[in-house]
Amino acid sequence: MAQAQLPLDTPLSLPEHPKAWKWYDYFTFNVDHKVIGIQYLVTAFIFYLIGGLMAVAMRTELATANSDFLDPNLYNAFLTNHGTIMIFLWVVPAAIGGFGNYLVPLMVGARDMAFPRLNALAFWLNPPAGALLLASFLFGGAQAGWTSYPPLSTITATTAQSMWILAIVLAGTSSIMGSVNFIVTIWKMKVPSMRWDQLPLFCWAMLATSLLALVSTPVLAVGLILLLFDINFGTSFYKPDAGGNVVIYQHLFWFYSHPAVYLMILPIFGIMSEVIPVHARKPIFGYQAIAYSSLAICCVGLFVWVHHMFTSGTPPWMRMFFTISTLIVAVPTGVKIFSWVATLWGGKIRLNSAMLFAIGLLSMFVLGGLSGVTLGTAPVDIHVHDTYYVVAHFHYVLFGGSVFGLYAGIYHWFPKMTGRLLDERLGILHFILTLIGTNLTFLPMHELGLKGMPRRVAMYDPQFESINLICTIGAFVLAFSIIPFLINIIWSWNKGKIAGDNPWGGLSLEWTTSSPPLIENWKVLPVVTKGPYDYGIEQRKGSTDEDDDEKE
C-alpha cells in the first residue's frame, strides 16, 4: 500500500509540460484528464447538435400524416442515426467521458487518471466513430433502427450498416477503456485522507457505471460482430433459413443496451447528488442510501433486458420473470428521487440555472420513471410496445433526465472548467424554453402510443395528425432553446464574469483548486478534513443561539 501511494504525494516532474494549455492543445493527443474531459464534452455537444437536427427533420416530416418531406428510407436513416448519435456520441461520452474524466481525479484528489495514455486513446476512438456514422450517409445510412435487428439489418443498406457496426464497436471499445480507468482511479488514487464515506456520490455513481459498462459492453460487441459477419462474410448466425436464430441477436443486443440506459443515467444521478446539496446548502439526505442504490441499480439492471422483448420470441416464464425484475429497479430509483427531494427540505435553495435544471430533472424523471413502471409489466407492454408511448417514456428519462442533468452539470462546473461564470439570465431563458419544449414535444406522445400510433413510421393514420403537430411545434421550441445556451457558452467562455476558485461555496475537492485548475490539479495535494456535503454543520455548531432567536 505504501509504495502505491508514494507517487501521489510527490509532484510529478516528468514529462515537462507548459504552465497552461493553449487552444491548439485541445486538438492533440493530450493526456491531461481535464483536456480530455473538455474534448469529450465539446465533441459530444457537436454530435448532439447533429442528432438534434435529424430529430427536427423527422418531426417536420411527422407534422403531416403523409410522407412528404423526407424520402422514407432517409427517414429511417435519420431515426437510426438520431438514436445512435444521441446515445453513443452524446449522452454516454458527455456524461462518462466528459464529466467523468474532468471530475473524478479532481474529486478524489488525484493528479490525473490512473492510465492517462489509455484515456487519451479512449477519447480519440470517438471522432472516427462519429465520422464513420456520418460517412455512412454516402451509402444511404444505416436504416434498421439503433437496435438494428436482423434480418432487416442484414438486407438493408448493408455497406452503411457495416459502417454503423464498426462505429459502435469503436465507441464500445472506448467505453471499456474508460471504465477500467475509472475503476482503478477511484480504487487506488483516492487521497489517503479521504474515507470511503467521504467519497463524493458522483464517484460512487461512476464506479457503478464503469462496472456495468465493463460487464455488458463486450456482449454488445459480440452481437454486432456476428452481425457484421452475417452481412459480409456469409455466416448465418441470425439467418433462420440456414439454421440461425434472429432472437439470439435481440438477447445479445439488449443484454448491453438495457444496462446502457443506466450508463446514461447513473452518472447523471451522480451529477444530481453534487449539484443539489451545493445549491440547497444542505448535506445530501441519505448518503449511504444513494451510494448503495447506485450499486443496486447496477446489479439489478443486468437482469431486466427481456422487458424489451415481451412481444418477441420469448416464452411466458421469461415474460413474467423479467416483469418482476424490472419492477424491482423502481425501488432503488425511488430511493434516490426521494432523497434528493428531502435534500431540498429545509435548505436555502439558490435557484440558479444549474439548480433549475437539476430540479427540472427531478420533475421530468419522476414522470418518465412512472411510465417506465407501466411499460415494465408484460400485460400493458403487449399493447404499448413499439409505440409512441415508449418514445415518450424514454425521452422523459433520457432528455428530461440525462440531458437536463448534463445541462445542470455544465452550468455548475463551467466556472471551474473555464474560470468564468455563465450568464444567469440566458441560463434561465434556456431552462424555461427547454422545459416548455420538452413537455410540448413528449407529453402528447403518451396519448399517441396508447391510442394506436406505432413508433418509427414516416407515414401514419391521419387521425393522429393534430397531436403530432403539437409534438412538432414542441420540437422546434427545443431546437430554438439551444440558441441562448450556445450564445451563453461562447460569450461567457471569453468574456464572462471571473468566477474565482469556489463561486458556489462547494465543499468537494474540485473547489479547492484554482479555476481553471492547474495542469496537475494542485501544487500540494489537499487533505480531507470534512465530508463533501457538510453544509451548515459548522454553522450549526457555532451558532445554536442564533437559531433559537430565529424561532421566536
Place this chain on the structure above:
Amino acid sequence: MEQIPASIWTLTAGVVVTLISFWVGHHHGLLPEQASEQAPLVDNFFDIMLTIGTALFLVVQGAIILFVIRYRRRAGEEGDGLPVEGNLPLEAFWTAIPALIVIFLGIYSVDIFQRMGGLNPGDHAMHSMHTPKPAMAVVAEAPSKTTSDATALLAAAPTPEIGIGASPDVQGKAPDVVVDVTGMQYAWIFTYPDSGIVSGELHIPVGKDVQLNLSARDVIHSFWVPQFRLKQDAIPGVPTELRFKATKVGTYPVVCAELCGGYHGAMRTQVIVHTPEDFEAWRSQNQAIATAPVIPSLSDRHVEEMGVTPQLVAQVEAMTHHHSPAKL
C-alpha cells in the same frame, strides 16, 4: 386568523391527491375502445397503475414545488440550511412503500397475464389430439410420410410455442377459427386453412375463439390491433401465435409495430369483426374464389398438391433469398 394545525393540511392534501388520482385513473380516456376479451383486463391494470402513478406524481411534484417556494433563498440571505443528513425511519418507509407497490404490481401482472392467455401459448387442438412432440422432431419426421394423411401435414407445421395462447375458459379446446397470418414487406396475408381463402384483410366472427398463427417471410413484423390490446411479433423462423375472442362487431386497424423497412408506416390493413352470420356469408362467398392459389404463398396445402417436399421448399427459399438483389 386562527392557526390551522399541520395535520389538517396533510390530511386535506392526502384526500385531494387520492380523489384526483382516482378520477384520473377512471376518466383519462387515453385508451381506444375495447374490442377483445383481453382489452378490459389490460385496461383495468393500466387504470390501477395510472391511479397509483398519479398519486405518486402529485406527491413528489407537490413536495418539489412546495420546498422550492418555501425554502428558496431570499434576497440578501446568507448561510446554509438545516444540516439534516438522513432519517432512518423515513428512508425505511420510502423504500418499503415502493417495494410493496411493485410486489403487488408484479403479482397482479402475472395474474392478468394468465387471464389473457399469456401463460398458455401452444395450447392447441393438436396438442390435445396427439401426444406432444418437440417441434423439431416432428418436422424431421414429416418428409418420410408425405403421401399419408392430413394429420401428419397438420403436425408438420411447427406448433407455435410463443405468444398469447388459450385463456383459462378455452384451455384444452380447439379454437373455433384458425387463420395463418404471414407478414411480408409491406403487407399482411391472411390464409384460412380450412377453406383455402386468402385475404389481405382479416375477417373474424365476433365472440368466437380465434387463433392466429403468425409467421414472417422476410424480416420481423409485429401484428398489432390496438383495440384488442394484443401484439405479437411475426418472426422469420420462429412461429408465434395470438389467440383471442373479439367482443365487438366493427372494423379496426391492423398495424405493423416492428420497423420493417422504408414503408413500415404504410403496412396497415384492417380486421373486420362480423356477426357469426355475416362471417359465414363472407366465407361462403369467398370460398368459391379461393380455389386457385394466387398468392405466392408456399403453405403446406399447396406443397402437398404439387408433390413437393418441405425440404425442397426450404432449399428453394434459401436460394431465392441468396440471389435477391437486396442481399448484394
